[in-house]
Amino acid sequence: MYICLCKGLTESDIRQAGEAGLTEPERLITRFGWDDSDCCGRCADHIDCAATLAAESLPCFAACPARSSSLT
Template identity: 35%
Template sequence: MYVCICKGITDSQIRTTVEDGASSMREVCNTLGIASQCGKCGQHAKQIIQETIHAASTADPQFYAL
């Protein structure tokens, strides 16, 4: 789903950016350019960032037996 119409940025791109190490709106903005024009997508983008960080922190770690 498109989050930022101005820049054509999707929720998947935001999630991928967070999974690749971005941990704040500022870092996502610097990487993708989200919320840099009209800014209407900012709140939704922040929500996606927080959800992605929360999901990663509560995920069960995978253990593999050798």
């Protein structure tokens, strides 16, 4: 599924960034060029959603004890 039409990025691209450790909003903006003048700005406006998606892709996310305790 496409996440960013301006850059042609899919959910898979965001997850791959997360797997590589890019989960902070500023790093994602830089990585994907979401502050470029040719972007509509929608993705930068919703950067927290992309950061959450990226963080869920971290290899340690599923086993994180902090995550488990925060969901109970």
